[in-house]
Amino acid sequence: xxxxxxxxxxxxxxxxxxxxxxxxxxxxxxxxxxxxxxxxxxxxxxxxxxxxxxxxxxxxxxxxxxxxxxxxxxxxxxxxxxxxxxxxxxxxxxxxxxxxxxxxxxxxxxxxxxxxxxxxxxxxxxxxxxxxxxxxxxxxxxxxxxxxxxxxxxxxxxxxxxxxxxxxxxxxxxxxxxxxxxxxxxxxxxx
Amino acid sequence: xxxxxxxxxxxxxxxxxxxxxxxxxxxxxxxxxxxxxxxxxxxxxxxxxxxxxxxxxxxxxxxxxxxxxxxxxxxxxxxxxxxxxxxxxxxxxxxxxxxxxxxxxxxxxxxxxxxxxxxxxxxxxxxxxxxxxxxxxxxxxxxxxxxxxxxxxxxxxxxxxxxxxxxxxxxxxxxxxxxxxxxxxxxxxxx
Amino acid sequence: xxxxxxxxxxxxxxxxxxxxxxxxxxxxxxxxxxxxxxxxxxxxxxxxxxxxxxxxxxxxxxxxxxxxxxxxxxxxxxxxxxxxxxxxxxxxxxxxxxxxxxxxxxxxxxxxxxxxxxxxxxxxxxxxxxxxxxxxxxxxxxxxxxxxxxxxxxxxxxxxxxxxxxxxxxxxxxxxxxxxxxxxxxxxxxx
Amino acid sequence: xxxxxxxxxxxxxxxxxxxxxxxxxxxxxxxxxxxxxxxxxxxxxxxxxxxxxxxxxxxxxxxxxxxxxxxxxxxxxxxxxxxxxxxxxxxxxxxxxxxxxxxxxxxxxxxxxxxxxxxxxxxxxxxxxxxxxxxxxxxxxxxxxxxxxxxxxxxxxxxxxxxxxxxxxxxxxxxxxxxxxxxxxxxxxxx
DNA sequence: ACGTGCGGGACATCCCGTTATT
DNA sequence: AATAACGGGATGTCCCGCACGT
Numbered sequence: 001x002x003x004x005x006x007x008x009x010x011x012x013x014x015x016x017x018x019x020x021x022x023x024x025x026x027x028x029x030x031x032x033x034x035x036x037x038x039x040x041x042x043x044x045x046x047x048x049x050x051x052x053x054x055x056x057x058x059x060x061x062x063x064x065x066x067x068x069x070x071x072x073x074x075x076x077x078x079x080x081x082x083x084x085x086x087x088x089x090x091x092x093x094x095x096x097x098x099x100x101x102x103x104x105x106x107x108x109x110x111x112x113x114x115x116x117x118x119x120x121x122x123x124x125x126x127x128x129x130x131x132x133x134x135x136x137x138x139x140x141x142x143x144x145x146x147x148x149x150x151x152x153x154x155x156x157x158x159x160x161x162x163x164x165x166x167x168x169x170x171x172x173x174x175x176x177x178x179x180x181x182x183x184x185x186x187x188x189x190x191x
Numbered sequence: 192x193x194x195x196x197x198x199x200x201x202x203x204x205x206x207x208x209x210x211x212x213x214x215x216x217x218x219x220x221x222x223x224x225x226x227x228x229x230x231x232x233x234x235x236x237x238x239x240x241x242x243x244x245x246x247x248x249x250x251x252x253x254x255x256x257x258x259x260x261x262x263x264x265x266x267x268x269x270x271x272x273x274x275x276x277x278x279x280x281x282x283x284x285x286x287x288x289x290x291x292x293x294x295x296x297x298x299x300x301x302x303x304x305x306x307x308x309x310x311x312x313x314x315x316x317x318x319x320x321x322x323x324x325x326x327x328x329x330x331x332x333x334x335x336x337x338x339x340x341x342x343x344x345x346x347x348x349x350x351x352x353x354x355x356x357x358x359x360x361x362x363x364x365x366x367x368x369x370x371x372x373x374x375x376x377x378x379x380x381x382x
Numbered sequence: 383x384x385x386x387x388x389x390x391x392x393x394x395x396x397x398x399x400x401x402x403x404x405x406x407x408x409x410x411x412x413x414x415x416x417x418x419x420x421x422x423x424x425x426x427x428x429x430x431x432x433x434x435x436x437x438x439x440x441x442x443x444x445x446x447x448x449x450x451x452x453x454x455x456x457x458x459x460x461x462x463x464x465x466x467x468x469x470x471x472x473x474x475x476x477x478x479x480x481x482x483x484x485x486x487x488x489x490x491x492x493x494x495x496x497x498x499x500x501x502x503x504x505x506x507x508x509x510x511x512x513x514x515x516x517x518x519x520x521x522x523x524x525x526x527x528x529x530x531x532x533x534x535x536x537x538x539x540x541x542x543x544x545x546x547x548x549x550x551x552x553x554x555x556x557x558x559x560x561x562x563x564x565x566x567x568x569x570x571x572x573x
Numbered sequence: 574x575x576x577x578x579x580x581x582x583x584x585x586x587x588x589x590x591x592x593x594x595x596x597x598x599x600x601x602x603x604x605x606x607x608x609x610x611x612x613x614x615x616x617x618x619x620x621x622x623x624x625x626x627x628x629x630x631x632x633x634x635x636x637x638x639x640x641x642x643x644x645x646x647x648x649x650x651x652x653x654x655x656x657x658x659x660x661x662x663x664x665x666x667x668x669x670x671x672x673x674x675x676x677x678x679x680x681x682x683x684x685x686x687x688x689x690x691x692x693x694x695x696x697x698x699x700x701x702x703x704x705x706x707x708x709x710x711x712x713x714x715x716x717x718x719x720x721x722x723x724x725x726x727x728x729x730x731x732x733x734x735x736x737x738x739x740x741x742x743x744x745x746x747x748x749x750x751x752x753x754x755x756x757x758x759x760x761x762x763x764x
Numbered sequence: 765a766c767g768t769g770c771g772g773g774a775c776a777t778c779c780c781g782t783t784a785t786t
Numbered sequence: 787a788a789t790a791a792c793g794g795g796a797t798g799t800c801c802c803g804c805a806c807g808t
Binding site for chain 6: 029044
Binding site for chain 2: 775
């Protein structure tokens with residue numbers, strides 16, 4: 001069965017990258033089309049809803065992949081909440097370093113421009129965030145956290161990592177991720 | 192005619208507000224001029240460097256005011272690190288709630304669009320962040336933290352609060368600030 | 383919809399006319415678009431390089447058409463250099479008169495604003511001029527001039543005609559073209 | 574007696590230079606004011622008529638100085654029309670070379686943008702040109718030319734020199750001035 | 765699914781001329 | 787005679803969304 005053209009896929013990947021680096025408003029459709037090498041004429045065939053529809057798909061995909069990463073890490077660190085958090089922080093630090101401190105978070109960048117203006121997109125962003133927090137909370141609970149503390153700690157982990165990306169990009173330094181790992185594992189129960 | 196008009200001040204205040212709500216690229220000069228009621232013709236008289244120069248001043252002012260707020264809170268909570276952190280989180284939560292979950296952070300929004308692309312602005316953003324972290328670290332040390340731990344904890348506080356704004360705006364909920372207060376005060380030394 | 387629209391052609395023709403009357407800087411893109419009736423939205427589709435790219439094409443076209451005119455006149459005056467020069471001067475005088483003494487030369491007008499500032503455009507202008515001088519020199523040689531004198535005389539003919547346009551426009555009088563014809567044919571070999 | 578401020582003089586000199594290099598429309602008042610170092614606030618005190626009034630004075634001054642140069646050269650070459658023309662051409666070539674092939678003619682540049690649009694300025698340009706041609710014609714007559722031929726030859730000399738500046742700037746080469754000297758002295762009466 | 769072209773508006777920037785103040 | 791500030795418009799550029807035809 002023929003899979004749908006890769007024009008869609010390439011446009012989505014390029015848009016995600018540019019949204020993470022430049023944000024939503026600063027990224028023009030022209031730039032997305034040019035850099036993705038995808039054809040210009042059929043953009044509105046693939047994305048009838050235009051730039052917002054593309055952003056919606058980017059958000060969903062980015063959210064799902066983030067959740068998958070978390071679950072993958074959780075499986076590798078069964079029962080050890082401290083190790084899990086450290087691994088998660090290091091994953092963020094690695095990506096940041098490898099990208100030359102250029103990659104931000106789609107949720108943060110798009111949310112910072114659209115949150116109060118575009119309810120539908122904001123709901124999607126909230127879902128992405130919620131998915132990550134849930135996945136972390138599930139694992140923390142499996143590691144011995146009480147339900148309420150697990151959810152609370154999970155949300156703080158995500159908040160800290162989100163903010164850490166801003167710090168790391170602006171300071172061009174990834175030590176903040178180590179700091180978070182240290183502080184947020186200080187109270188974890190022994191595995 | 193007034194010798195020194197308030198056009199500059201009004202433009203800066205409006206720009207700061209809009210940068211916090213919409214980000215940098217999504218905020219047009221026209222919107223700043225219109226909403227601030229400042230004159231159009233003399234914009235480049237007041238800001239010869241254009242939009243970037245205006246952003247630079249916004250960043251510096253925002254950074255300085257943030258530092259002042261932190262130092263003010265520190266004076267009110269002498270010796271009590273836990274109380275200080277809780278007060279700080281509540282200040283963020285209050286502003287977020289009062290703004291209807293619309294106000295983000297200048298550093299986060301501008302940094303998310305400019306960090307890897309505009310070194311001069313990025314340096315200013317880094318200075319603003321550094322000022323906040325320093326001010327917190329100074330106070331934590333005064334509360335009994337060792338120097339290294341004080342700096343580390345201070346940077347995590349800022350990272351968490353930065354990220355919390357993203358969460359709060361997107362989820363339209365300020366409980367994240369309480370979660371941060373709870374988690375980050377779990378290990379503070381007794382006053 | 384026509385597969386290949388005439389918007390390009392119309393924009394180029396209008397730009398040439400306006401450059402000849404008003405020069406480059408004084409001619410706005412808006413005026414070109416308005417007067418040519420060509421669509422605004424697709425201007426940068428047709429001329430991705432903007433105003434400069436349009437000027438480059440205008441220069442090339444104007445240069446080529448000038449050369450064609452010269453070669454046409456040369457064919458009509460085989461062996462008679464004096465007649466050729468007189469015909470050429472009269473062609474300039476006719477156009478000047480018919481335009482109500484408004485039409486200058488693209489090379490002169492664009493060159494006067496860009497010559498030292500824009501090397502690429504200047505090179506194109508030089509090519510246009512060189513083409514005209516070459517075409518004249520070739521014909522003069524065919525009329526009995528020695529190679530060196532042919533090239534020299536050709537360049538003087540072009541210089542005089544260029545300057546004559548300035549005189550004619552400013553004085554609203556085309557007698558200068560007759561003066562040039564008289565002076566520059568005083569030394570031509572008999573046919 | 575106190576002479577009027579040099580702000581006027583500096584503005585006029587700078588405007589003349591910029592008009593010769595860039596033309597009228599491409600030269601902003603801001604640039605004139607900045608480069609001349611003259612105060613901005615009092616520009617409209619010195620030139621109540623604005624940019625056009627300044628241009629008018631530039632033209633008059635440029636025309637008068639050109640006429641003076643011609644008369645000076647004429648005095649140095651009494652009775653020798655051929656030497657006079659050669660000296661004149663060399664003066665143009667020298668200035669062109671010394672300026673790095675950047676200086677055009679005020680009459681040509683301003684006339685090319687304003688001739689059909691601004692009768693008053695055009696009249697001034699015509700007067701400047703007429704003054705030069707007259708001065709040359711007077712001298713040629715003194716060298717033995719008949720009145721009609723003197724006037725005719727004078728106008729061709731000016732036309733050729735005007736056009737030569739365009740060629741020289743665009744080709745970055747001053748040989749055209751030598752060519753003109755050679756061709757236009759081929760028929761001069763012996764001194 | 766894709767290239768070409770259109771429509772109209774917004775962008776940051778810079779312009780020239782005029783004020784009130786000194 | 788110069789300053790600081792304004793008014794409003796124009797600049798070139800680029801945008802997003804949508805037509806066509808293939």
